[in-house]
Amino acid sequence: MALDYKSGLSRYRRYLQVVRDQPLVRAGIWTAFSLILVIVMITMALRPTLVVIAGLLGQIRQNKEIVAKLDDKIVKIQQASSELDRVSPRLPMLDQAVPTESGWESLSKEFVGIASQSGVQLLAVNVGPAVVSGKWEAGKTEVSTLSSEISQLNFSVSATGTYEKLKQMVDLIENTRRLNVLTNVQFTSVKNKAGEIELSVYIKGVAVYMPTADLQQ
């Protein structure tokens, strides 16, 4: 029994002496092979797979963002629609303020009505030039601060009366629903046929309108 134990121990010692130098070498080689295999696997197999998966995840994320933005836009469109319904009864005012046609006739009638309302005697009303077709080329008399899409209709009005009434007439012309720009307002005193001195006013300005062709653009 003791002899077997000794022989076994001596065999084990010999084994350790032989193997002692080998494990590190073997482990180093296997480690190198393992690392090379991992590198090859990462480069050739794992990288394309991960890139494709990441691309798909990115597309999913982007599609979620697009859906969220479109939902937000749908809500805003609904808000805008309800807002438009609320405001639509007032929108014809814009057509009155900036009509699509020159409307020189209605403008003349408006001046006559204002003169009657103010209680002044209307001496003259000049409106023009009215563009029948095409577009009016800007001239020296036009208001250059207006947008190029806006067309202008020149007018001049002269009337006589007391200062308060003439001033009221100027205020009314300036504050009509249709947008007018007064370029010159001139008060002068003149003698009438009876030799009395009367105050008269000369009002010059432009009425604006936007032809339909410009609206379509």
Next chain:
Amino acid sequence: MKKKTWDRDLVVLLVSTLITIASWVGLEVYRAYINTELPPGVEQHLKQFDPILNTSVLDKLEGRAQ
């Protein structure tokens, strides 16, 4: 002894290469996740707008004589 040094150098080199490749793959994956192109024609539908109408002009016009 020389053999052991050579093995150790090889392992260090391979580990460095592995770290570099892992970083490269990580950056590639990140770039693929971030750089996703919008489908054509979608961008114009994503433009946002303000649904509130500016009615101050209408208020001013209402204040003017008709």
